[in-house]
Amino acid sequence: MRNDDVKFMRLAIKKAREGIRKGQTPFGACIVRAGKVIACSHNIVWKACDITAHAEINAIRQACKKLKTIDLAGCTIYSTCEPCPMCFAACHWAGIRRIVFGCGIEVARDFGFNELSISNLKMKGLAKSGVKILPGVLAEESAGLFRLWQKQPNRRAY
């Protein structure tokens, strides 16, 4: 764990809360390079009517636009929940160096999301990827996002 990991995870959590208030699902992510926030997004699958619009994918797209490159080497992604295999692979393509996440993918599954049950560690091992993975940063607060989301009257998983 690095000094700033908790700070940036709090930012991802704050973004996820913003998404929940706006009727979206409880996932947030931000991308940081050299101590600077490059991109931050919550999930907008419902808003955008786009099943690929996970928080991590949105943040990666934003970061590419902002830095005018498809190469996010040297970046860390902070995700409130363990990235799904789609998002993990997107991090790989982008060359992201570190994946820091809060609660595990099984929490999303427990709350009704149709997760492919392949952990980031499993994906990393299978693919012999060099990405660094740090799980469990503010895990309890990240899991709390799902409980907050569950109280919303019009919540919809997928």
Place this chain on the structure above:
Amino acid sequence: MRNDDVKFMRLAIKKAREGIRKGQTPFGACIVRAGKVIACSHNIVWKACDITAHAEINAIRQACKKLKTIDLAGCTIYSTCEPCPMCFAACHWAGIRRIVFGCGIEVARDFGFNELSISNLKMKGLAKSGVKILPGVLAEESAGLFRLWQKQPNRRAY
């Protein structure tokens, strides 16, 4: 193999060729439901400066917009190359029923693409996914797209 599988794969190949002519990488995909083409795209990673803009992701996004739903159940995706783990997982999230592809992911790797080396069959098995996978439809023509791309003076893999 179904009657129309070759026909729709030819469409994906045609789209990939269009992409190559426009300076993009040699991947095409189309999504079909009940015999009708819903969406068709080539890879636009370079054009869009978006590392997630694979042909399959673009086609899924287009199909969601067109059908006004994030649920692509009943759809088949035709992809000139075996979908990478990002695109495979996106198909899962979208509920796509069948994945039909041309050449294997190792061909992309051989031509310099930084593929995570996890096949669709492996992903399906690990995740206990019910998606149907049909490999090798017009595999030789699909692999030929890479050779065509390789002749382009300004080609760039990633």
